[in-house]
Amino acid sequence: ExxxxxxxxxxxxxxxxxxxxxxxxxxxxxxxxxxAWYQQKPGQAPRLLIYETSNRAAGVPVRFSGxxxxxxxxxxxxxxxxxxxxxxxxxxxxxxxxxxxxxxTKVEIK
Amino acid sequence: QVHLQESGPGLVKxxxxxxxxxxxxxxxxxxSNWWSWVRQTPGQGLEWIGEIYHSGSLKYNxxxxxxxxxxxxxSTNQISLKLTSVTAADTxxxxxxxxxxxxxxxxxxxxxxxxxxxxx
Numbered sequence: 754e755x756x757x758x759x760x761x762x763x764x765x766x767x768x769x770x771x772x773x774x775x776x777x778x779x780x781x782x783x784x785x786x787x788x789a790w791y792q793q794k795p796g797q798a799p800r801l802l803i804y805e806t807s808n809r810a811a812g813v814p815v816r817f818s819g820x821x822x823x824x825x826x827x828x829x830x831x832x833x834x835x836x837x838x839x840x841x842x843x844x845x846x847x848x849x850x851x852x853x854x855x856x857x858t859k860v861e862i863k
Numbered sequence: 864q865v866h867l868q869e870s871g872p873g874l875v876k877x878x879x880x881x882x883x884x885x886x887x888x889x890x891x892x893x894x895s896n897w898w899s900w901v902r903q904t905p906g907q908g909l910e911w912i913g914e915i916y917h918s919g920s921l922k923y924n925x926x927x928x929x930x931x932x933x934x935x936x937x938s939t940n941q942i943s944l945k946l947t948s949v950t951a952a953d954t955x956x957x958x959x960x961x962x963x964x965x966x967x968x969x970x971x972x973x974x975x976x977x978x979x980x981x982x983x
Contacts, residue, residue, distance in 0.1 A: 787966065787967030787969075851926075
């Protein structure tokens with residue numbers, strides 16, 4: 754199983770600041786990981802933000818961007834808007850292991 | 864626009880069977896999409912349960928495979944999840960999700976989820 758470790762667990766920032774969220778995979782040897790990011794607000798289902806590491810899903814604002822390769826991936830929110838305070842999950846799909854999610858990063862208002 | 868709506872029993876007794884249904888509207892279950900089940904336990908993150916294609920092809924999470932059955936009903940445009948021998952650890956919000964057709968096959972449409980509590 755590919756374990757995804759997200760850091761930090763909690764990120765305390767102010768609106769307008771830049772948020773950088775990390776997702777590290779436990780293995781990628783002989784395996785290509787497709788990495789996605791989701792946003793979840795309280796009482797709501799997850800919402801797809803980024804797929805295949807860096808592609809924004811339909812309707813996702815340009816302030817959200819994804820990057821990375823191998824085992825290290827990053828979600829960046831360039832300037833936080835009030836509606837961006839939420840929990841963010843990374844998720845991997847590979848040909849050799851079951852689909853898994855990271856433990857999540859909560860972006861909270863400082 | 865595809866919409867997913869889960870429905871479930873709310874409460875299941877320990878050792879019983881959990882059954883949840885997902886109704887797909889605004890699109891056909893026989894489209895070129897896989898359909899997934901994901902659960903979220905209280906205070907915990909997200910766990911993938913498995914997914915199905917309308918042809919009947921299946922993928923299960925090995926950690927749950929011995930207890931899970933996912934099926935598709937083309938006549939009613941619904942997907943179903945059954946989980947046997949449940950315990951309190953199976954208490955969760957159960958989501959169905961459409962697997963997108965873009966690279967990486969992310970889950971691009973989600974239902975609102977249904978809460979299932981396992982308790983006597």
